[in-house]
Amino acid sequence: MIKKSIHFLLALAVYGLLVFYIAYSYPGKENFNMMRLWPASPEIFQSWLLTLYISLASLFFSMFTGFVLYLASKSTIPFFRYVGRIFDEIVFGSPLIVFIIAMYYFIAIPTGINNRLNVGILAFSIYMAPYMKSVLMGAMESIDAQQYQAIQVLGFSKPQAYRYIIIPQILKVIFPPLIGNLTFIIKGSSLLSVIGVRELYFQIDRIQANLLLYVEGYLLMFITYLLMTIPLVALSKLIEKRVAV
Amino acid sequence: MRIKLDNIQHSYHDKTILQNLSLQLDHAEAIAIIGPSGAGKSTLLRLMSKIETPDRGEIYINDIDVIKSEANEYYKKVGFVFQSHNLFPHLTALQNITLVLEKVHNKTSEEARRLAIDLLTQFELVEHMNKRPSQLSGGQAQRVSIIRSLAISPEVMFLDEPTSALDPILTREVLRTILKLREKNMRFVIVTHELGFAKKAADYILFMEDGKIIEHGPVSILDKPQTESLKKFVEYVME
Numbered sequence: 001m002i003k004k005s006i007h008f009l010l011a012l013a014v015y016g017l018l019v020f021y022i023a024y025s026y027p028g029k030e031n032f033n034m035m036r037l038w039p040a041s042p043e044i045f046q047s048w049l050l051t052l053y054i055s056l057a058s059l060f061f062s063m064f065t066g067f068v069l070y071l072a073s074k075s076t077i078p079f080f081r082y083v084g085r086i087f088d089e090i091v092f093g094s095p096l097i098v099f100i101i102a103m104y105y106f107i108a109i110p111t112g113i114n115n116r117l118n119v120g121i122l123a124f125s126i127y128m129a130p131y132m133k134s135v136l137m138g139a140m141e142s143i144d145a146q147q148y149q150a151i152q153v154l155g156f157s158k159p160q161a162y163r164y165i166i167i168p169q170i171l172k173v174i175f176p177p178l179i180g181n182l183t184f185i186i187k188g189s190s191l192l193s194v195i196g197v198r199e200l201y202f203q204i205d206r207i208q209a210n211l212l213l214y215v216e217g218y219l220l221m222f223i224t225y226l227l228m229t230i231p232l233v234a235l236s237k238l239i240e241k242r243v244a245v
Numbered sequence: 246m247r248i249k250l251d252n253i254q255h256s257y258h259d260k261t262i263l264q265n266l267s268l269q270l271d272h273a274e275a276i277a278i279i280g281p282s283g284a285g286k287s288t289l290l291r292l293m294s295k296i297e298t299p300d301r302g303e304i305y306i307n308d309i310d311v312i313k314s315e316a317n318e319y320y321k322k323v324g325f326v327f328q329s330h331n332l333f334p335h336l337t338a339l340q341n342i343t344l345v346l347e348k349v350h351n352k353t354s355e356e357a358r359r360l361a362i363d364l365l366t367q368f369e370l371v372e373h374m375n376k377r378p379s380q381l382s383g384g385q386a387q388r389v390s391i392i393r394s395l396a397i398s399p400e401v402m403f404l405d406e407p408t409s410a411l412d413p414i415l416t417r418e419v420l421r422t423i424l425k426l427r428e429k430n431m432r433f434v435i436v437t438h439e440l441g442f443a444k445k446a447a448d449y450i451l452f453m454e455d456g457k458i459i460e461h462g463p464v465s466i467l468d469k470p471q472t473e474s475l476k477k478f479v480e481y482v483m484e
Contacts, residue, residue: 150331153296154393155320155349164344169335 026215034216040207047203048224054117054199055186055228058124059178062185065125066132070140073133088130097191099127104195120192120199124185131181139174172239179236183229190225200224246307246401246432247271248293253302255288262288263299263456270449275427276434277447281478284453286436287405293434294325294403307400321349324394324402328409330386332378338389339365339374342396350397364392368422384415388422395431402426402433409438420446440467440482452478 023029037044072084091099103123104116113119143166151161190201201221208217253266263285270276278286291297293304295311304311311319332341339361346357365371370388378386387407394402404423408416420442426433427446437443443450444464452460452475460472470476 146329146331149296153320153325154345155317160348164348165333
């Protein structure tokens with residue numbers, strides 16, 4: 001255990017040295033001052049909250065779209081399976097930024113949806129559907145048919161089976177990939193800046209351009225995004241450890 | 246235990262597995278169903294335990310009309326042990342037993358725990374009670390699953406080749422557990438390939454082949470088979 005933590009600290013030190021080297025060799029280092037961004041901190045914090053809101057809302061709605069796609073993939077009618085499969089191919093084959101722009105210019109504007117934030121959340125909810133479908137499939141398939149037979153012969157009622165046997169197992173396997181998807185959405189939400197959503201990337205980018213604080217701005221972007229994603233990755237690892245069966 | 250099978254017919258995807266199967270037993274306590282692979286042994290067991298319903302015919306276990314009985318009521322009276330242990334992987338050995346007792350058989354958590362620990366102690370598994378199935382050996386997991394069925398005090402236990410997924414050493418471990426069931430006067434029907442074990446544990450033998458019961462009777466029929474099929478089967482297995 002002690003050995004592992006020493007390795008971790010050494011790895012951290014390597015990154016620290018790298019940052020120090022970059023800072024030391026940076027030509028304009030004498031002007032570097034993170035505190036000059038401080039006056040803009042309320043706006044930055046607000047945009048940080050907005051990014052979090054977009055991500056959580058997108059995750060929430062994508063569970064529904066993912067579920068619909070899951071049902072389509074399990075349909076006995078080939079038509080629905082094909083509809084789902086073609087949709088998978090479109091999403092897996094297109095860059096997120098292209099998808100967001102297409103959603104905005106080809107769907108939102110012609111249909112009169114003016115709220116860019118809602119368009120952004122809608123775009124993510126649709127784009128993430130195939131990824132959510134995979135998460136659901138993994139969760140459902142994690143319970144093998146024999147367990148259902150055991151549930152049957154032991155005499156559990158359906159609600160009891162779901163409450164005590166099926167849902168606890170599904171929750172355990174669903175969380176790590178779900179958190180993975182949330183991390184993906186948080187990072188990807190920066191692309192909503194292309195349609196003018198005032199999320200974290202958009203706001204810091206605007207502030208750094210106004211104040212001519214590019215280095216400080218990009219550094220702050222790193223820090224603020226990592227402040228969201230690192231705890232999530234840690235949480236996911238913790239859950240994985242806890243649920244190892 | 247009383248068993249009555251009346252003209253049972255069952256098929257999977259147009260393939261007939263059991264054909265016009267009839268049988269009446271009034272005093273068998275431990276029945277071993279033997280026979281070559283594909284004879285329909287497991288299918289018959291699954292029909293008797295209501296996991297499946299026959300295409301035609303009637304089944305009575307201890308005068309209960311299996312087909313017409315309400316499923317959850319019937320499952321409260323019988324236990325079933327699968328080829329693989331089928332324990333719930335997110336629960337410990339102890340929880341696998343207490344969950345059924347508490348939720349299906351309405352025992353208090355205290356009663357359920359006491360009963361489960363008592364059985365785990367009797368079957369020398371108490372030191373593993375807090376382990377999850379993945380931390381148990383195949384034999385231990387199968388024994389826990391036998392205890393899970395036994396804990397509900399069923400009128401009859403059905404065991405479907407409970408050692409088929411185990412190596413010879415673990416098989417012995419599980420067979421010893423089943424012999425212990427016999428000592429406790431538990432009534433059971435077991436599908437098995439272990440003829441030596443069937444002789445020790447059962448008091449009645451059903452020999453099946455091609456979806457039919459070819460020969461049945463007390464264990465002594467294994468020493469003096471009346472039919473050519475059983476004779477060949479015994480010779481083949483004993484080789």
